[in-house]
Amino acid sequence: MNENCSQYLLGLTLIPGLGNIRIRRMVDYFGDFKSAWLAEYDSLLLVPGIGEEIAKQIVRERKKIYLEREWEKLLKHNTRIVSIYSDQYPENLKHIYNPPVILYYKGSLSNQDNYSLAVVGSRKASYSGMKAAEQITKGLVEYGFSIISGLARGIDTVAHKAALDNGGRTVAVLGSGLNIIYPRENKKIASRIEETGLILSEYPLDTPPNAENFPRRNRIISGLSMGVLVVEAAEKSGALITADFALEQGRDVFALPGNINNPLSKGTNNLLKQGAKLVTEVNDILEEYGQVVNNNHVSRNRQDKSNLELEESEKILLSCIDYEPISLEEIIQQSDLELDKVISGLLYLELKGFVCQLPGKYFIKRT
Secondary structure (H helix, E strand, O other): OOHHHHHHHHHHHOOOOOHHHHHHHHHHHHOOHHHHHHOOHHHHOOOOOOOHHHHHHHHHHHOOOOHHHHHHHHHHOOOEEEEOOOOOOOHHHHOOOOOOOEEEEEEOOOHHHHOEEEEEOOOOOOHHHHHHHHHHHHHHHHOOOEEEEOOOOOHHHHHHHHHHHOOOOEEEEOOOOOOOOOOHHHHHHHHHHHHHOEEEEOOOOOOOOOOOHHHHHHHHHHHHOOEEEEOOOOOOOHHHHHHHHHHHOOOEEEEOOOOOOOHHHHHHHHHHHOOOEEOOOOHHHHHHHHHHHHHHOOOOOOOOHHHOOOOHHHHHHHHHOOOOOEEHHHHHHHHOOOHHHHHHHHHHHHHOOOEEEEOOOEEEEOO
């Protein structure tokens, strides 16, 4: 298929109500993008799935679309398109039901994304949920996996940032046009992703982030991935829609267990009841992809902090601190150490990167 005629395919995708399946039938029937775009009414009626009403709509709406203007808009916003007929189109996505005929993108397409995992979850994630997402994402990028997510607040943002901060590649899938970053506070991280990864959308430029766009967007997040990790989700969370798409597409579904009294854990706990794989550390995911890890990825050298020498009192303090915040008073009580020993020990542990101090004299173990 001649990719130089992609502007004609772009035009077809801008016809309201035509859809990916009908477009592909048109291209298959007429043999190329240009012929499909220029087809007359009588010829359109010969295409399977296109009746009189759709044919009339194509002819009518086509007159309103100015291909040169649409192409200039792409150039103005530094946006490119890739079609499903191109070798550069993401391989994993080609094989889902009703894949987008074209994708708008910024950044770079890469075969590395054939080995990718989605990390999704609540927009109102807890501190411990965000730390878990950060920890597991860091481990995944160390083994060369691309991280797919949706640039939303909460878990999505943490996953993108953890991938970038640890030298990994990440892909953001938007529910809007690429010139409308949503939420606005993620413009900076979107710019970082564009530099080293990929931002993409099936929606044309200027498409606002309407609520109905996001469930449809979620099928692309799962479709790009080998598996989906859900880190905290309420019972009716969008992350669960992504998990449902993943199951339909034959992808793996992973979930972090959570407190049964936490509303943000109800969705993930239900996924586990339904057969999702329980994840408490990155190795729980890696063991599902042993062949990929062994054949395609080399982990970075990681410092094993357990080899660093700690005094007995510091070991006691460290045993009191976990991935949930704990107050100074509780640490003193649990450790049964004198105040000066606790203060000096916590300072040492913080300097060496074992723990992190939070506002209000709370402490948490670093990932």
